[in-house]
Amino acid sequence: MDEESVLLTGAKGRVGRAILDGLADEYDWRLLFHNPPPEEPDHPYLVGDVVDEELMAEACEGIDTIIHLAGDPRPEAPWDSVLENNIHGTKVIMQAAVDAGVEKFVYASSNHAVGHYETERKPDLYRAHDEFRLDGTELPRPGNFYGVSKAAGETLGRFYHDEHGLKVCCIRIGNLTKGHPPIDYERGQAMWLSHRDCAHLHQCAIDAAYDYEIVYGISDNDRKYYSLERAKEVLGYDPQDNSAHFEGEERVVDGD
């Protein structure tokens, strides 16, 4: 009964499954699915849309921390969809969180919020010798409308923190794959996030003390252009994986 209550939105997505795989027994979960789940979940759940204010009020009741993954996850998503589902949806659930007295809000931002920093620097920045780093203090440079929407969500988080005291951690998630990192794809290896590091990072964001943070969500890859300093320092993130450990090995691409 003293267990931390955590609302996870977008529970059926890839990030949501990585988190639940690793942390199912750690918290008192409540899940939000966009559509009815194909099999009965192991945790209490709701079904519906994040832009539904009444449903969000119900979802947030009695919750300590929200992990907000819901939204249109497609990098190529059209503007109208990200405007409604990602920007407006994030505002609706943040408002519901504040109204319900939720303490912490972990927001799934994305590498796409800063995609255009790569434009004049690739492919060098994908390589281990390159020292260019983004650290979360830089202004967004989205590579698509999806990235624009993720940057807007970060700004909404800043507003809800400054104005209402909500503690907000934005995680600019890299490239999550199950098993090994992407093959023959330097960019994907540079921003790889393993399943267990993903679960651990979100556990850190649930447990740590902070006000407003923007951190990068990748494993401790030799190839990297995202700094992990802030995640390590503020959240205590201690990644176990590194895409370099898989280089040169024989492997098959999994279907995830």
Place this chain on the structure above:
Amino acid sequence: MDEESVLLTGAKGRVGRAILDGLADEYDWRLLFHNPPPEEPDHPYLVGDVVDEELMAEACEGIDTIIHLAGDPRPEAPWDSVLENNIHGTKVIMQAAVDAGVEKFVYASSNHAVGHYETERKPDLYRAHDEFRLDGTELPRPGNFYGVSKAAGETLGRFYHDEHGLKVCCIRIGNLTKGHPPIDYERGQAMWLSHRDCAHLHQCAIDAAYDYEIVYGISDNDRKYYSLERAKEVLGYDPQDNSAHFEGEERVVDGD
């Protein structure tokens, strides 16, 4: 016929009038009004909404530079209005600008995009001895939903620049008043922008060469917490006014 063609949206607002008062003869103007203007304008004009894609295509045709002021200007505007008019509206007109081959886009951002930087620093930062400065490289900290929408517009501008080559100058406009600066209001004096400096700054943004910029739009006030360095360096901004010159004088509040 070689005159620069400039589309001004939000032509009836306070900033729009300051610009037209100062620069009426400098460019080949086309105006966009939200409602039919009460008296016949001195320039060609259209009437309608920035979210109207067909109208924006028509408005942008043959235009070199857009000054985009239109939107809900109220700091206390509700979310739904700024989501539609400011965020979505800015996307619609930026897309129309790119489709029409417009070269430059001057975007009216606002001090409200960074309002919460003041929270722990006031009233000291409003005073001449205080050396705290915002310079446009900092992440937004909006003080209201209007400020959230202005920050989102800046990010949209970054995207349209990076992705489509549109040259974008975001001006975080301070406190524009006609005649003298606000009286007995330190914050207003610190972010004061005179009418003539407003017109001159926008002339600079129409004429100068740049890629993507965020600058502050205030006069050269002794009291200030916005840096003018970038506006001076990149745009050639040379402000003539200073709210300190009005201190101690007798004056009346104008109705603007």
